[in-house]
Amino acid sequence: xxxxxFLGFLCLAFVLRVESLKFRKSAQHVERISGSAGDVLxxxxxxxLKVFVYELPSKYNKKTVQRxxxxxxxxxxxxxxxxxxxxxxxxxxLDPEEADWFYTPVYTTCEYLTPHGxxxxxxxxRMMRSAIQLVASSWPYWNRTQGAxxxxxxxxxxxxxxxxxxxxxxxxxxxxxxxxxxxVQTFGQRNHVCLKEGSITIPPYAPPQKIQSHLISPDTPRSxxxxxxxxxxxxxxxxxxxYYARGARAAVWENFKDNPLFDISTDHPTTxxxxxxxxxxxxxxxxxxxxxxxxxxxxxxxxxPVIIADDIVxxxxxxxxxxxxxxxxxxxxxxxLDNILTSVPPKEILRKQRLLANPSMKQAxxxxxxxxxxxxxxQILNGLARKLPHHHKIIYGDNYVLNxxxxxxxxxxxx
Ligand SMILES: *[C@@H]1O[C@H](CO)[C@@H](O)[C@H](O)[C@H]1NC(C)=O
Ligand SMILES: *[C@@H]1O[C@H](CO)[C@@H](O)[C@H](O)[C@H]1NC(C)=O
Numbered sequence: 342x343x344x345x346x347f348l349g350f351l352c353l354a355f356v357l358r359v360e361s362l363k364f365r366k367s368a369q370h371v372e373r374i375s376g377s378a379g380d381v382l383x384x385x386x387x388x389x390l391k392v393f394v395y396e397l398p399s400k401y402n403k404k405t406v407q408r409x410x411x412x413x414x415x416x417x418x419x420x421x422x423x424x425x426x427x428x429x430x431x432x433x434x435l436d437p438e439e440a441d442w443f444y445t446p447v448y449t450t451c452e453y454l455t456p457h458g459x460x461x462x463x464x465x466x467r468m469m470r471s472a473i474q475l476v477a478s479s480w481p482y483w484n485r486t487q488g489a490x491x492x493x494x495x496x497x498x499x500x501x502x503x504x505x506x507x508x509x510x511x512x513x514x515x516x517x518x519x520x521x522x523x524x525v526q527t528f529g530q531r532n533h534v535c536l537k538e539g540s541i542t543i544p545p546y547a548p549p550q551k552i553q554s555h556l557i558s559p560d561t562p563r564s565x566x567x568x569x570x571x572x573x574x575x576x577x578x579x580x581x582x583x584y585y586a587r588g589a590r591a592a593v594w595e596n597f598k599d600n601p602l603f604d605i606s607t608d609h610p611t612t613x614x615x616x617x618x619x620x621x622x623x624x625x626x627x628x629x630x631x632x633x634x635x636x637x638x639x640x641x642x643x644x645x646p647v648i649i650a651d652d653i654v655x656x657x658x659x660x661x662x663x664x665x666x667x668x669x670x671x672x673x674x675x676x677x678l679d680n681i682l683t684s685v686p687p688k689e690i691l692r693k694q695r696l697l698a699n700p701s702m703k704q705a706x707x708x709x710x711x712x713x714x715x716x717x718x719x720q721i722l723n724g725l726a727r728k729l730p731h732h733h734k735i736i737y738g739d740n741y742v743l744n745x746x747x748x749x750x751x752x753x754x755x756x
Contacts (some may be wrong), residue, residue, distance in 0.1 A: 382660035386722035390729055392432050393440035401472050405451040411458045412451035416545040416634050417496040420448050422708045426718045441729055443482055443491040447472040450497050462503040466516050467756035473518050486736045487743040492523040498630040500526035502535040505629055510535055517747035525721055529654030530631050541724040544656040544706045544717055547637045555614035566602040567682060568620035570609050589626045589649050592675040600679060617642040622682055637706045643697045657720045661705055666696045
């Protein structure tokens with residue numbers, strides 16, 4: 342069934358459209374602060390902010406990578422590349438007195454990786470505390486604002502909640518020492534304890550060279566209607582089922598495993614990236630966290646992301662017109678995915694595909710090496726620049742007292 346041509350889909354889409362209009366109400370509301378719809382918000386951070394990069398002993402950053410090179414390519418590698426980028430960025434200042442922002446380069450997801458390469462962040466809170474203590478005792482700037490003009494890259498599943506299971510992450514909450522800091526993280530979900538106001542949501546890291554090497558001709562027909570590769574169940578961490586992906590992935594499998602329009606499987610083929618370039622819709626359901634690298638891959642490969650993650654806050658949502666390029670399906674509507682997708686008007690599909698073809702859309706999703714204007718590094722800087730100037734009262738005079746001993750007792754042990 343992979344050889345269905347696009348025209349076939351269009352006919353089918355037309356036929357099924359009428360029956361399923363009622364399901365089209367399920368789109369989630371995505372907040373967008375500014376930017377013209379249909380284009381990536383153009384913004385140049387140079388000259389709009391100055392960042393001071395703390396120099397820390399290499400055990401907080403470079404040594405962790407030397408110990409485990411897998412950190413350079415996993416989906417959390419933004420913490421490493423952002424550091425490298427800032428060191429040679431024109432926004433860097435060597436004079437902390439003129440800095441708008443302070444950056445502490447600490448690679449918390451590289452601290453410990455399982456033999457399978459999954460970072461377990463159990464020591465991350467202690468590592469982070471240790472870095473903050475060092476910064477606060479060696480320079481006057483942390484105590485001056487109690488971290489309010491400091492930002493941190495915390496790319497793990499639930500950001501600075503430092504646990505991969507949502508329930509546990511919620512139980513932990515954001516590391517108390519980071520109460521005032523700005524967090525730059527992949528995790529984004531509205532009204533969630535692991536996303537505090539003012540955070541900057543970023544895309545996960547996808548290796549740009551690898552993506553480049555798998556590009557096929559943009560004229561290749563998109564003969565796959567719906568594409569997904571990945572887990573439907575996580576038997577090991579969720580033996581009873583229903584908790585992983587809040588059941589949404591299981592519902593995809595149970596409803597559509599035999600549907601010829603759905604090319605879905607747990608197998609991860611070597612042609613994964615090419616297949617996405619041959620697909621019209623790419624499912625991006627939540628997993629343990631609402632986000633996954635599929636979001637980036639779908640955009641980069643021009644496959645319309647079908648976002649199934651209620652209340653997700655998408656990367657750079659103030660700059661990227663997600664509501665125009667993607668499709669939002671409520672978790673509870675997964676059983677109607679076939680109707681929902683086949684009822685998207687062809688005109689709408691073509692419009693989304695055209696927007697996805699905009700190179701600046703792809704650029705914003707990638708941490709390019711070398712960095713390019715408009716790429717993910719620059720989007721982060723734009724996000725930081727848009728938060729300036731810092732509110733004077735918040736910074737210098739609201740009597741906020743940081744509690745250095747708050748949080749789980751285990752986190753207080755030295756790292
Ligand atoms: C900042 O405050 C902490 C905690 O009160 C203290 O241990 C540290 O010495 C202070 N740093 C400086 C540079 O005064
Ligand atoms: C700081 O947190 C600890 C642990 O939660 C608590 O026992 C203590 O009372 C707090 N201190 C202040 C000043 O709030």
